[in-house]
Amino acid sequence: MKLKSSDFQNGGRLPDKCAYAKDNFSPQLSWSEIPQGTTEFAVICDDPDAPGRTWVHWVFYGIPATATGLEQGIPKKPEPRVPVDSKQGKNDFRQIGYDGPHPPPGPQHRYFFKVFALKEPLKLQPGVNVDVLTKAMKGKILEQVEIIGLYSR
Numbered sequence: 378m379k380l381k382s383s384d385f386q387n388g389g390r391l392p393d394k395c396a397y398a399k400d401n402f403s404p405q406l407s408w409s410e411i412p413q414g415t416t417e418f419a420v421i422c423d424d425p426d427a428p429g430r431t432w433v434h435w436v437f438y439g440i441p442a443t444a445t446g447l448e449q450g451i452p453k454k455p456e457p458r459v460p461v462d463s464k465q466g467k468n469d470f471r472q473i474g475y476d477g478p479h480p481p482p483g484p485q486h487r488y489f490f491k492v493f494a495l496k497e498p499l500k501l502q503p504g505v506n507v508d509v510l511t512k513a514m515k516g517k518i519l520e521q522v523e524i525i526g527l528y529s530r
Contacts, residue, residue, distance in 0.1 A: 391526035397479035407446030426486040436466030455503030478528035485529035
């Protein structure tokens with residue numbers, strides 16, 4: 378599987394419009410070369426450079442197998458309807474949907490956008506956290522791909 382974004386290059390800086398203290402838009406993502414047998418997708422965005430632990434910025438799942446990406450600025454709703462039937466969970470800001478980079482002043486942080494192709498539907502309700510999603514995906518991942526965006530204040 379391949380993953381890219383029209384908003385940033387892999388290893389490049391995330392635009393300010395995707396930052397928490399700015400417009401807080403989720404970036405556009407698109408994937409290709411989808412593995413045969415994919416029934417749905419899930420997306421996790423996290424920051425392993427956060428103080429103390431990896432900080433989760435986005436938990437998104439139930440994305441139909443027919444989807445080839447996500448538009449910029451997905452609504453912050455449990456069931457955003459973009460794409461149809463998709464669901465969002467709670468991030469570490471304790472909010473539904475995407476909340477962008479908000480690192481402390483200092484060195485830049487890495488934001489990993491991970492897309493998982495799943496061989497079985499997860500059947501999760503909206504609003505789960507990353508731990509519930511990760512447990513539900515165990516043994517169901519056909520393939521995963523990621524791109525990294527950088528951000529500092």
